[in-house]
Amino acid sequence: MRWHQRLVARHWTYLHRQGRPPIDPVLAALVEQTARDNPGWGCQRIQGELLGLGHRVGASAIRRILKRLISSQVPRMNAIIERWVRTCRRELLDCTLIWNQRHLCMRCGSISGSTTYTDRIRGSRMSGR
Structure with missing residues (x-):
């Protein structure tokens, strides 16, 4: 059967x-x-x-083109989101880390914006120095 495959392969040489x-x-x-303009x-x-x-x-061809366009922008979008997450994490850790x-x-x-008893005492001590 191999000879037949070779024979057919030599005969049909058009692009598939x-x-x-x-x-x-x-x-x-x-x-x-x-898409960029609108x-x-x-x-x-x-x-x-x-x-x-x-x-x-x-419409399906347009969808494929836009999908290719969006996939080329993904690394840039990921960098923006990662920077935002790092900033939020840093700010939240500053506010929520309790010793x-x-x-x-x-x-x-x-x-809450209110002052506690210790804050008022420390504030008066700091102003007296």
Whole structure:
């Protein structure tokens, strides 16, 4: 049977393409530009606008182009979110790390905006120096 496979492989040498042909790169760039200029538009709205310009593109093709566009921006978005999380974590740790009861009373007073008895005494001692 191997000889038959070789015979058929030599005879049928055309390119075996599967699926639809790819979208023109100029048209894909137009879809990306339209999506960037109008971030609130969905695939069907972009499809309608392109149809008005004379370009016939399916909504699923636009969805694939936008998915590729968004996946190229993911590292940048991750960096922004990671920086935000680090900042929030640092600020929350500054506010919530409690060492002992005295520190707890001090933090509770600073969060609620009220002063405790020890804060008033220390404040008067500090002003007397």
